[in-house]
Amino acid sequence: MILVVGGAGYVGSHLVKELVTEEDVVVLDNLSTGFEHLIDSQATFIKGNLGDRDILNKIFTEYPIKAVMHFAANSLVGESVTNPYKYYENNVGATLTLLKAMVDHNVKNFIFSSTAATYGIPHVDLIDETQPNNPINPYGKTKLMVEQILADFASAYQMNYIVLRYFNVAGAHQSGTIGESHDPETHLIPIILQHLLGQREQISVFGTDYDTPDGTCIRDYIHATDLAKAHILALHALLNDTQKNKIYNLGNGNGFSVREVIETCEKVTNKKAKIEFVERREGDPAKLVASSDKVQAELGWTPQFNLTQIIESAWNWHNK
Known part of the structure; x- marks a missing residue:
């Protein structure tokens, strides 16, 4: 049996939908950003906080948990700057409570959903795992802290872990039953699609003078199902x-690039976007793209969805 913390959220719910086909799953989520209706009906749902020691002890006592998968972090970069306490309390403090409960109940296996924000602003075109970690915001710092805690727990308590770092998750499940829903929405693809559905007046593009082929920022996008399969x-x-x-x-x-994403959304939807070009945002690197050579070589993971397919699946979900 697998415990998925944060399994009612966007990425977590995609993981659960794939995982229930081969494992019994318990989901722990406080529904602060997730939605109960996104959880696959085959999973057992328990409403509660990641840092609630009593709930964790109950779960580990009542269910034969053999591994924990962690998707329950707060993840808004801007909010982490204005409210760092929330991020350190949940992302680090509550995760530490979870890890201690695992040690107490002899649960050894941990999968951690991390972020390529641990690298900060890298000075290479393609980021691999050898790049130094230098996070520039509390969100990235909290994720890196948990990675460091995991290494210490592995040494002291024989815990086994795998950390997965990624940038931008997008798209919706092929079934059309779950997709991306944030409040407020900060991610580019859903923002564009909301605009094309008439829910936003226009799209703001931050900076057109970057050192990239079309002058706009370049980012990495992975389909949520590809991400789930990697986990x-x-x-x-x-x-x-x-x-x-x-x-x-x-x-x-x-x-x-931002322009490429907008143009692909226009092609998929057969609608034209109204774009406002504005000044750069502070701290936005020109290019953030991760190499997945290591995970492909060691775990055999290869993403299956291209950008058009990612946007088609998201459009199907947003239309519903």
């Missing part, structure tokens, strides 16, 4: 003892 491969590796205590990037290896 399941990581779980298999831990349970079969083929890989452990590893960090992997998940990226498409190419990246797409």
Whole structure:
């Protein structure tokens, strides 16, 4: 049985939908940003906080949990700057409570959903796992802290872990039953699609003078189902003892500019966007693209969805 914390959120719910086909799943989520209707009906749902020791002890006592998968972090970069306490309390403090409960109940396997924000602003076109970590906001710092805690727990308590770092998750499940829903929405693809559905007046593009082919920022996009499958491969590796205590990037290896994403959305929807070009945002690097060579070599993961397919699935979900 697998415990998925944060399984009612966007990424977590996609993981659960894939995982229930091969494992019994318990979802722990406080529904602060997730939605109960996104959780696959085959999973057992428990409403509660990641840092609630009593609930965790109850779960580990009542269910034969063999691994934990963690998607329950707060993840808005801007909010982490204005409210760092919330991020350190939940992302680090509550996760520490979870890890202590695992140690107490002899649960050894942990999959951590991390972020390529741990790298900060890298000075390479393609970020691999050898790049130094220098996060520039509390969100990235909290994720890196948990990675460092995991290494210490592996050394002291024989915990086995795999960390997966990624940038921009997008798209919706092929079934059309779950997709991306944030309040407020900060992600580019859903913002564009909301505009094309008439829910926003226009799209703001921040900066057109970057050192990129079309002058706009280039970013990495991965379909949520591809991401879910990477987490399941990581779980298999831990349970079969083929890989452990590893960090992997998940990226498409190419990246797409803001203009390319807008143009692809226009092609998929057959609608024209109203675009406002504004000044750069402070701290936005020209290009952030992750290499996934290591995870492809060691876990056999290859993303299956291209940008058009990602947007088509998202459009199907947003239309519903």
